[in-house]
Amino acid sequence: MPPPLTPWEFWRQTLNSPKYILAPMVDASELPWRLLSRKYGTQLAYTPMMNAGIFIREPRYRREHLESCTEDRPLIAQFCANDTDIFLKAAKMAEQHCDAIDLNLGCPQSIAKKGHYGAFLQDEWDLISKMVKLIHRELSIPITCKVRVFPDINKSIAYAKMLEESGCYALTVHGRTREQKGPLTGLASWKHIQAVKAAVNIPVIANGNIQYWSDVERCLESTGADAVMVAEGNLTNPALFANLQPLVWDMGKEYLDLVERFPCPMSYARGHLFKIFNHCLTLEECFPLREALVQGMNLEDFKTVVADLEKHFTPYHQGVKAWTPPTDHPTSRLPLPPWHCQPYVRPSPEEHLKKIQLIMADEAKRKREDNDNGEEKSEGTLSKNKMKKLARLARNPKKQARLAKQAAFLTCNQCSNLPGVKCEHKLCRTCCKKKCETENLTCEGHTGTTVKRREKNLNGEFKQLTEETNISNDVSNSPTSVLV
Structure with a gap:
């Protein structure tokens, strides 16, 4: 009805x-x-x-x-x-x-x-x-x-x-x-x-x-x-x-208290903390906290991130330290310091389309220049645009240090791939597998590709060796072996 x-x-x-x-x-x-x-x-x-x-x-x-x-x-x-x-x-x-x-x-x-x-x-x-x-x-x-x-x-x-x-x-x-x-x-x-x-x-x-x-x-x-x-x-x-527009850590603590009372998937909690802390976590000095939030698997991990964030920014909030926002960072355009809850503003569609047009125009220009010079780009050769970027980077030691510091948290220790979230060695799956096999180590984050697979391989090798031995014994004991 x-x-x-x-x-x-x-x-x-x-x-x-x-x-x-x-x-x-x-x-x-x-x-x-x-x-x-x-x-x-x-x-x-x-x-x-x-x-x-x-x-x-x-x-x-x-x-x-x-x-x-x-x-x-x-x-x-x-x-x-x-x-x-x-x-x-x-x-x-x-x-x-x-x-x-x-x-x-x-x-x-x-x-x-x-x-x-x-x-x-x-x-x-x-x-x-x-x-x-x-x-x-x-x-x-x-x-x-x-x-x-x-x-x-x-x-x-x-x-x-x-x-x-x-x-x-x-x-x-x-x-x-x-x-x-x-x-x-x-x-x-x-x-x-x-x-x-x-x-x-x-x-x-x-x-x-x-x-x-x-x-x-x-x-x-x-x-x-x-x-x-x-x-x-x-x-x-x-x-x-x-x-x-409250302090971000106050909202983080209140939310996690409610999650403790009414449990929900940790992925939801992590997502909310990333949104609340967004402006703080994009700062270079907060890359370790960002990585800790990525790696966190339970409420205690998340509470530690909130406490560390509060500890880091409280001196600035209380005026004990002077806060100077980075001039080349989006937080410099915020109406309040980044430790206050405030919105993330998307770039306008016009800005996005303009960026795409500039990229396409630059690519077309590079191709024309390559054709005019009669040069064929060999495999492994850097484009002119990439070489210009590297030249600018070479003249900016601060940016080099920032990118190196960021890479330490966002890339595998042995290659340029992303590391496993739970990997104990901060490696990607392939590098972790090699390390565990060569050094006889284990990794809970990559269990399926290290311990279990190694045991499987060993069992397979043992089984193959046993079969080869049995075949050899059968051949040596057969009547035809005498004739041979």
């Missing part, structure tokens, strides 16, 4: 008219992070995007992605799906653990294209309408949707109206198109969101361009939306909705 409340009754009575909303994020909006965000102003949160097919098959997947508690409400469970029956089964299984089901129609990533879901369903209006109508008809809780816009505003409005007529109770509009992702992300169009809000009679949530608290206020005013949703801005500053 359909939900007993109307969309606006659901918005006010069940969701408590939220204004500040945490977005559904794959491997990032898990329970500990939602609780941290709620502490600092988030009023409504979503689960990470869940694949409906995997959800109905894997109990562990359900436990990890749908974990919640009494402090974690109101909560909306988001699914990606392209099959009505599978979507309904997944929604039925989640129905008692959340306040609404959300259909993801906005994911633009390549995995969504491969799986045919998210924003890659936005041209199949009949299928989308069937899925929304089915959940609206069969569940006791409402269905909401999260979409991206079309380049044409009128088509975006028609899309939103179709979802409203199908039974959608609240609509999140990300003001970017399906193609706006990665280096081509660019700015979200608040005009599209404003047009959709004016055209429908259900709550509309605006998503896009939120990096600071001032952006929240401007977005609400510009779009007329009922609420604002934040994704990337929240990952670098979970206190954004509280109009705070």
